Amino acid sequence: MKKIVKSFYDYLDERLHLEDLVHFMGKKYVPVHAHSIWYYFGGVSLFFFIVQVTTGILLLFYYKAGPDLAFESIQYIMSKVQFGWLIRSIHGWAANLFILSAVIHMFSVYFEKAYRKPRELTWISGMLMLFLGMGFGFSGYLLPWNELSFFATKVGSDIAGAVPIVGESMKILMRGGPDVTGATLSRLFGFHVALFPGIFTVVLGIHLLLIQRQGISEPMHFEHLEQKEKKTMPFFPNFLLRDLLLWLVMLNLLAILAVFFPAELGHKADAFGSAPAGIKPEWYFLFMFQSLKYLPAHIIFIEGEVLGILLFGAAFALWLIVPFWDRKSARGEKNRLITYLGIFAIMFIIVLTILGWVA
Amino acid sequence: MKNIIFFTFTFFLLNGFSFLNGKAPESSDQCFVCHEQLGGVADLFKKDIHFQKGISCAGCHGGDSKTDDMDKAMSKSAGFLGIPKGDDISLRCANCHAKKEMMQKYGSHLPTNQLELLKASVHGKLSTTGKEKIVQCITCHNAHGIVSVKSPASPVYPLNIPNTCGKCHSNAKFMQTYNPSLAVDQVAKYRTSVHGMLNAKGDPKPAECASCHGSHGIRATADTKSQVYALNIPETCSKCHSDAEYMAGYKIPTDQYAKYAISVHGKALLEKHDVGAPACNSCHGNHGATPPGVESISKVCGSCHALNADLFSSSPHKQAFDKEKLPECETCHSNHAIMPATKAMLGVSKEAVCSKCHTESKSTKGYFVAQKMRSYVDSLDASEALALKLINEAEQKGMEISETKFKLRDAHQAKLEARTMVHSFNEEKFKEVVVGKGLAVTTASISEAKEAVDNYFFRRYGLMVSVLIISVLSFALYLYIKQIEKKQASKIS
Amino acid sequence: MSDLDSNQNRRSFLKYLLSTSIVGFLASVLYPVISYLNPPKQNEVEVSSVLAGKISDFEKDSGKIIRFGNKPVIVIRTEKDEFKALSAVCTHLDCTVQYKKELGLIWCACHNGKYDLTGKNVSGPPPRPLEVYKINKQGENIFVSKKA
Structure with missing residues (x-):
């Protein structure tokens, strides 16, 4: 057995020079310090992404996009296909957990200021993936074609339509017409299973390549330490195995969630039916949705909603380019403003999400 | 020459004025002068409203009425037409009657669309000979003795209309040539109706043929524009019956239409356009319109609600109702405002109709039977609701439950059958349907749905196994990491 | 000797545990996936x-x-x-x-x-x-x- 493995390895090594790669990985170290735990969330996000790709492909075998068949095919998956309920529920849960772990990953990088030079591009690619993840969530939400998803999509795209100048054409582009119809379903289906995964894979490749090339970011206080005072752990196998261990725990968590809180079917969407009470977007959109609700109809001369959207847009843009305007961290100095902004953002998101949840 | 011109001028002037004044230019109507001596038609024409308005024979027949030379007067060159034939007759009338200015000249404000309406009507469209339409103006209005519709002498005066229409419509031989399937008993039936009897007594207000069918624009009953097309009947009847002022002398209510419109029948007909639903005439008859008598109500309702009527007739209520002279269906369901029958009608609560008679003290048995019957329905309802809830729950959890859902249809059927069976007023028979059929299905559905939900929880055992395996693997991996790190530590040291 | 032995034992036990649990893990992941791919009896979404x-x-x-x-x-x-x-x-x-x-x-x-x-x-x-x-x-x- 061992011989076969060895000869196979040799065969590959001869052609691909695997030795270099192993050597490279063996040289890679992960800093060990009080906040090391946060390093794992990138890997956890990757795990959920892999789960999403796998279960997504499995769902594709039975799912049929189209207003006449989408709901029925989901019903079919849930009741007729063996373990269909499990695959769908895992897909639903992993989607949520992916966003959650990606957000945690993002904030940990933010507070550690790990985005500072030379890792600006890693930050940007990561943020892009987070936005894409939200796009996945939004487009995937409509696919079961039930009442809730139908109206949530309607409301969601309406909000996008409120953006000045480009909003209306964005809304039409998103809906594939002036209204949410079967055309929207095919369109979002296309986004969900082809366009977004394609872009995501490329960005993910860049993100991982950058990490491998630049190594794992050290916390700022490491810069003042002597080389031997820096505690580290080899990336391979120590960190990778720990990563795998965490992945297993997450898989367990997914299975438990999927069995105890399975995805529900709801009732088939009816374009002419009245919206069910309490239409809410997915939880990660909730804080935005809720803040828009609190804005008055008119602020000075523009609509409250429009102002809110513009403010959120500006905030996201600022957040996206934080490596470029946070000069202090880039110089290795402490920047408290960034930390306070981050804390404010987290508080804001948590409070409004809770408010939106109980509303 | 000058004299002649002057004479002609003054003649025209005078003639023209008298024309406008509407006075009969007797002396100048030479047709009349001669024909009066012949008698007959001219005598009739004397009473004619057209004669009184100063219209000469020539108005309809053409020719020159100013000359006493017969050859000249009735020559083609003078425009003499003779006796108009076929469709020309109505066209002659329309020559004036379709022209507003012309009618105003004679001080008349009559409508001017009669020919138009007639042409669109069944009488103006159909023909028996192929040459002319069935009805011309003179068919109903007469030719020479035409008097105002308001005059009792007119054949189209309300009291005379039935006979006028009956001239053709009661003539089986005539009707055969044109519409063999049409009944010819309308006038006879009409004479038995309340309308017809009052009409015969000389009251012009109650409905006659034209009140419902229209006068000039009469359309076939199957024509959706007809006033007596099924969907239009309630409104047609309500024209008089909802008019409190018009109905003042007759001492009957005027809220039938309002009540009917909110009833189960009215909604089916007026809102859903279900022409199978009864309109006024379905219960009251059309030509022989009469309120059904107490003893005939169940037969009238039973013509559609046959099962209910049968059950009722063999129920103990039949005798009791007969004895008390209670109208059968109406006592519980009312007449015009018949509401959809719900279980609220059954039982001993305030809204229930049973409690109108069956109070606890008066006739105790009926009271308890009603109470029991209601409790059966209540338990079926509750059981069905539970079954639906459980099926929905199982469905939402992705369990295959369509067979049970399909079966539960029978509970709905049992509920509807119970609505019929209640008319037997027999506890056993009612129980057989509600409990034997309905409750049996719902109980079975409930247990099947519960089983499905239980099966769903069975998944947790499978989960337990896989969680265990993954946990063991995680633990092994953890130990493996520890082992490696121990090795690494020992290597470094 | 005994120390080395027990270490050796522990190691081989760990290997055994690791390999069996990996097999179990693969089975518990692949079983649902393969059953999922197995087409159900009613192989159409809608009854025609x-x-x-x-x-x-x-x-x-x-x-x-x-x-x-x-x-x-x-x-x-x-x-x-x-x-x-x-x-x-x-x-x-x-x-x-x-x-x-x-x-x-x-x-x-x-x-x-x-x-x-x-x-x-x-x-x-x-x-x-x-x-x-x-x-x-x-x-x-x-x-x-x-x-x-």
Whole structure:
């Protein structure tokens, strides 16, 4: 057995020079310090992404996009296909957990200021993936074609339509017409299973390549330490195995969630039916949705909603380019403003999400 | 020459004025002068409203009425037409009657669309000979003795209309040539109706043929524009019956239409356009319109609600109702405002109709039977609701439950059958349907749905196994990491 | 010696545990995935055709209710040995209709609604005719399908 493995390895090594790669990985170290735990969330996000790709492909075998068949095919998956309920529920849960772990990953990088030079591009690619993840969530939400998803999509795209100048054409582009119809379903289906995964894979490749090339970011206080005072752990196998261990725990968590809180079917969407009470977007959109609700109809001369959207847009843009305007961290100095902004953002998101949840 | 011109001028002037004044230019109507001596038609024409308005024979027949030379007067060159034939007759009338200015000249404000309406009507469209339409103006209005519709002498005066229409419509031989399937008993039936009897007594207000069918624009009953097309009947009847002022002398209510419109029948007909639903005439008859008598109500309702009527007739209520002279269906369901029958009608609560008679003290048995019957329905309802809830729950959890859902249809059927069976007023028979059929299905559905939900929880055992395996693997991996790190530590040291 | 031995033992036990639990793990992941890929018996999302039974299952001049998706369909073998399939849901209040031999009609027990064998509502409260389904004979088998 061992011989076969060895000869196979040799065969590959001869052609691909695997030795270099192993050597490279063996040289890679992960800093060990009080906040090391946060390093794992990138890997956890990757795990959920892999789960999403796998279960997504499995769902594709039975799912049929189209207003006449989408709901029925989901019903079919849930009741007729063996373990269909499990695959769908895992897909639903992993989607949520992916966003959650990606957000945690993002904030940990933010507070550690790990985005500072030379890792600006890693930050940007990561943020892009987070936005894409939200796009996945939004487009995937409509696919079961039930009442809730139908109206949530309607409301969601309406909000996008409120953006000045480009909003209306964005809304039409998103809906594939002036209204949410079967055309929207095919369109979002296309986004969900082809366009977004394609872009995501490329960005993910860049993100991982950058990490491998630049190594794992050290916390700022490491810069003042002597080389031997820096505690580290080899990336391979120590960190990778720990990563795998965490992945297993997450898989367990997914299975438990999927069995105890399975995805529900709801009732088939009816374009002419009245919206069910309490239409809410997915939880990660909730804080935005809720803040828009609190804005008055008119602020000075523009609509409250429009102002809110513009403010959120500006905030996201600022957040996206934080490596470029946070000069202090880039110089290795402490920047408290960034930390306070981050804390404010987290508080804001948590409070409004809770408010939106109980509303 | 000058004299002649002057004479002609003054003649025209005078003639023209008298024309406008509407006075009969007797002396100048030479047709009349001669024909009066012949008698007959001219005598009739004397009473004619057209004669009184100063219209000469020539108005309809053409020719020159100013000359006493017969050859000249009735020559083609003078425009003499003779006796108009076929469709020309109505066209002659329309020559004036379709022209507003012309009618105003004679001080008349009559409508001017009669020919138009007639042409669109069944009488103006159909023909028996192929040459002319069935009805011309003179068919109903007469030719020479035409008097105002308001005059009792007119054949189209309300009291005379039935006979006028009956001239053709009661003539089986005539009707055969044109519409063999049409009944010819309308006038006879009409004479038995309340309308017809009052009409015969000389009251012009109650409905006659034209009140419902229209006068000039009469359309076939199957024509959706007809006033007596099924969907239009309630409104047609309500024209008089909802008019409190018009109905003042007759001492009957005027809220039938309002009540009917909110009833189960009215909604089916007026809102859903279900022409199978009864309109006024379905219960009251059309030509022989009469309120059904107490003893005939169940037969009238039973013509559609046959099962209910049968059950009722063999129920103990039949005798009791007969004895008390209670109208059968109406006592519980009312007449015009018949509401959809719900279980609220059954039982001993305030809204229930049973409690109108069956109070606890008066006739105790009926009271308890009603109470029991209601409790059966209540338990079926509750059981069905539970079954639906459980099926929905199982469905939402992705369990295959369509067979049970399909079966539960029978509970709905049992509920509807119970609505019929209640008319037997027999506890056993009612129980057989509600409990034997309905409750049996719902109980079975409930247990099947519960089983499905239980099966769903069975998944947790499978989960337990896989969680265990993954946990063991995680633990092994953890130990493996520890082992490696121990090795690494020992290597470094 | 004993220390080394126990270390060795522990290591081999760990190896054993690791390899068996990896196999178990693979099984517990692959089993659902493979069962998922195994096509279910009803391999269409929507019912388009249903086997009503064999010709011999139907007596002459009788009707039988079959399940078509979630709807009942009445399959009638007429006196003249023709097969007819119609929706069995009464258009009045959704009761299930039945074939009435004495009348040669489709009859609804709830309110005495009657339909002829082409589905036309001929008497009683039903406002509309019954929907007609298609009959296909394949050898001895009778299939019912929706009319296109």
